[in-house]
Amino acid sequence: MSVQESHRDEEEDFYTQCRASYLAVFKSSLSNITSKQQLCRVLQQAGRNPSLATLSKYWSPRTSNLNFDDFCEILKCEKKTEEAELMTAFQKMDINGDGFITHSELEMALTTSGEKMTPEEVNTIFTLADINKDGKLNYAEFCRLLVSTVEQCQVAALERLEADAKLKIQNFGSQSYSPAKSAVSSAASSAAAAQPQPPETPDVTLRKDSRSSSRPSSARSRRSSLANSINMSSSSSRSGKVQEPAGLQEWHHSHMKGCFFLEDDGSVGSLQYQVHIPQTANVYLTVQPQSLSHRPDKSPPWMTVDTALFIMTAGEAKEESVVHFTESRDKEKYIWKGELNTGTYFLLPFTSGCRLKKRSKNDLPDKPVELVYRTDSGELDLTRELREALSEIFEVIDLDGNGLLSLEEYNFFELRTSGEKCDKEAWAVCKENFDMRSNQLTKQGFMELNLMEATEKDGDPADLWVILEAMGYNRMLELVEACPFQIDVHCEDTPLSLQPLSMDTGPKLLNQAIQKSIIARTGAKALRGLDNVFIYTYRGEHRISSLIANKTNQKVTVHINNEQNRNCSSSRGMSVFAVEVPARTKMVCQHILPISDKQDWTYNCVETILTCS
Numbered sequence: 317m318s319v320q321e322s323h324r325d326e327e328e329d330f331y332t333q334c335r336a337s338y339l340a341v342f343k344s345s346l347s348n349i350t351s352k353q354q355l356c357r358v359l360q361q362a363g364r365n366p367s368l369a370t371l372s373k374y375w376s377p378r379t380s381n382l383n384f385d386d387f388c389e390i391l392k393c394e395k396k397t398e399e400a401e402l403m404t405a406f407q408k409m410d411i412n413g414d415g416f417i418t419h420s421e422l423e424m425a426l427t428t429s430g431e432k433m434t435p436e437e438v439n440t441i442f443t444l445a446d447i448n449k450d451g452k453l454n455y456a457e458f459c460r461l462l463v464s465t466v467e468q469c470q471v472a473a474l475e476r477l478e479a480d481a482k483l484k485i486q487n488f489g490s491q492s493y494s495p496a497k498s499a500v501s502s503a504a505s506s507a508a509a510a511q512p513q514p515p516e517t518p519d520v521t522l523r524k525d526s527r528s529s530s531r532p533s534s535a536r537s538r539r540s541s542l543a544n545s546i547n548m549s550s551s552s553s554r555s556g557k558v559q560e561p562a563g564l565q566e567w568h569h570s571h572m573k574g575c576f577f578l579e580d581d582g583s584v585g586s587l588q589y590q591v592h593i594p595q596t597a598n599v600y601l602t603v604q605p606q607s608l609s610h611r612p613d614k615s616p617p618w619m620t621v622d623t624a625l626f627i628m629t630a631g632e633a634k635e636e637s638v639v640h641f642t643e644s645r646d647k648e649k650y651i652w653k654g655e656l657n658t659g660t661y662f663l664l665p666f667t668s669g670c671r672l673k674k675r676s677k678n679d680l681p682d683k684p685v686e687l688v689y690r691t692d693s694g695e696l697d698l699t700r701e702l703r704e705a706l707s708e709i710f711e712v713i714d715l716d717g718n719g720l721l722s723l724e725e726y727n728f729f730e731l732r733t734s735g736e737k738c739d740k741e742a743w744a745v746c747k748e749n750f751d752m753r754s755n756q757l758t759k760q761g762f763m764e765l766n767l768m769e770a771t772e773k774d775g776d777p778a779d780l781w782v783i784l785e786a787m788g789y790n791r792m793l794e795l796v797e798a799c800p801f802q803i804d805v806h807c808e809d810t811p812l813s814l815q816p817l818s819m820d821t822g823p824k825l826l827n828q829a830i831q832k833s834i835i836a837r838t839g840a841k842a843l844r845g846l847d848n849v850f851i852y853t854y855r856g857e858h859r860i861s862s863l864i865a866n867k868t869n870q871k872v873t874v875h876i877n878n879e880q881n882r883n884c885s886s887s888r889g890m891s892v893f894a895v896e897v898p899a900r901t902k903m904v905c906q907h908i909l910p911i912s913d914k915q916d917w918t919y920n921c922v923e924t925i926l927t928c929s
Contacts, residue, residue: 341361386581550914573803577797720754865901
């Protein structure tokens with residue numbers, strides 16, 4: 317067996333175990349984890365023994381749900397508790413080294429250090445673990461029993477998965493799929509000795525379980541499949557320079573900064589904007605990733621992130637209409653030019669998510685960067701690394717680029733990092749204590765404010781890390797889960813006004829705009845055998861996007877197979893997944909970009925109905 321085949325088998329075994337554990341707790345891998353308690357339960361089912369600190373690492377106050385793919389990523393980071401590891405922990409409690417632990421020794425260890433337990437909890441553990449009822453715990457026997465019980469639970473879960481053909485179809489997308497034999501046999505030999513809430517959004521994903529074909533083998537499934545194939549040349553991804561309008565420097569100009577942020581659930585959020593055009597005029601509009609000033613010699617990773625703006629009328633109509641979006645591209649800059657009538661418009665920033673994704677924490681060193689230190693006089697101060705990061709954050713939230721933070725700009729930052737606003741009274745207190753100019757916070761004042769927070773916590777950096785991570789920084793102070801951008805609007809012969817909006821309806825409007833832009837620019841293809849389920853595939857200069865329209869009165873589950881794509885990156889981050897589309901609903905399925913702009917790329921997607929219920 318080759319190394320590649322061996323790695324493939326290990327991967328198949330791992331994902332089989334993941335699914336078996338998940339389905340022991342949930343009815344479907346399309347269900348979401350909606351609480352920290354559910355996360356703990358499913359991790360325990362997978363043979364992990366998560367501490368409160370571990371659970372809090374993956375379930376922060378801003379987490380609303382985790383899906384099956386998030387669960388798989390967590391399992392990659394959290395290894396199983398081995399018998400030897402348990403033995404080592406118990407041996408530290410065994411003061412006289414006789415292989416037994418008394419009740420008092422166990423109580424001393426569990427109530428005075430680590431995640432402290434109550435005496436009642438210790439009594440419960442001791443009662444269950446004292447198998448011989450002799451008042452002493454034989455911890456070697458207890459460790460073997462614990463590990464054996466975990467293995468038996470996993471075997472039972474695998475057997476249920478193998479026996480339930482319906483689950484195989486729903487969760488693997490292939491009737492021909494069966495869990496890897498090695499996974500079942502190894503788990504069985506090890507064990508020889510011995511209702512969830514629905515996800516908040518129906519747009520959920522499945523990770524690929526096998527490198528073999530994922531296409532269902534039934535005649536009904538073949539009739540309900542649709543293949544889309546699009547060949548894209550590298551030149552289409554690197555469109556030629558779009559000509560600026562003549563005399564652009566004489567046009568009225570306004571600009572505004574912003575930032576895409578990766579949320580805990582993998583979605584991307586940003587501010588929205590509003591522009592007012594007082595009279596019909598020609599408009600030249602651009603959006604592009606923004607390089608931060610103190611890194612002039614280094615191109616940051618987010619400069620390759622695709623950006624776009626959707627333009628929607630902002631009238632009082634029940635359903636806003638999309639007018640245009642930035643389809644043309646010149647290097648990192650995405651462009652639209654044309655005529656806009658008198659009126660007010662929403663500008664909705666968008667990125668596909670193909671190049672802005674959650675990063676693995678496995679590659680980072682265990683020790684994070686220091687944020688504060690004590691000077692020779694014993695006073696706390698911010699480290700150089702933290703000052704550089706805060707300087708970048710200041711630059712990002714200084715939306716108008718005037719070098720000062722207004723109360724409105726500062727509140728966008730506060731809502732992002734704490735979920736609360738700073739009122740005028742608190743702002744007046746800031747004015748008394750920190751450097752301000754014209755009732756706006758300077759960069760020096762922003763540094764002073766963060767130093768005060770560190771000082772109030774006596775140097776504990778926990779609150780500072782909350783801020784940094786909310787702004788997209790990892791523990792090495794690298795900006796990896798955010799993409800700063802800049803919007804420029806030029807208007808001929810008439811002034812314009814551009815301002816940011818804090819809009820709760822922003823994601824809904826953006827989704828509506830994306831859907832309309834796809835439908836308006838491509839025809840529908842019905843899945844064979846299902847005349848009321850349609851696939852729309854938009855092909856732009858640099859992006860391919862697909863949409864599923866379910867016009868039936870039933871929910872449908874559509875299996876997506878991208879295995880034949882070449883040089884393609886999906887916003888889903890995987891080759892095979894499923895999408896649940898509620899009755900009489902449209903849903904964006906995925907966005908596709910080339911991995912390398914310098915090479916040709918081929919989109920070859922097969923969409924198949926799995927269930928219709």
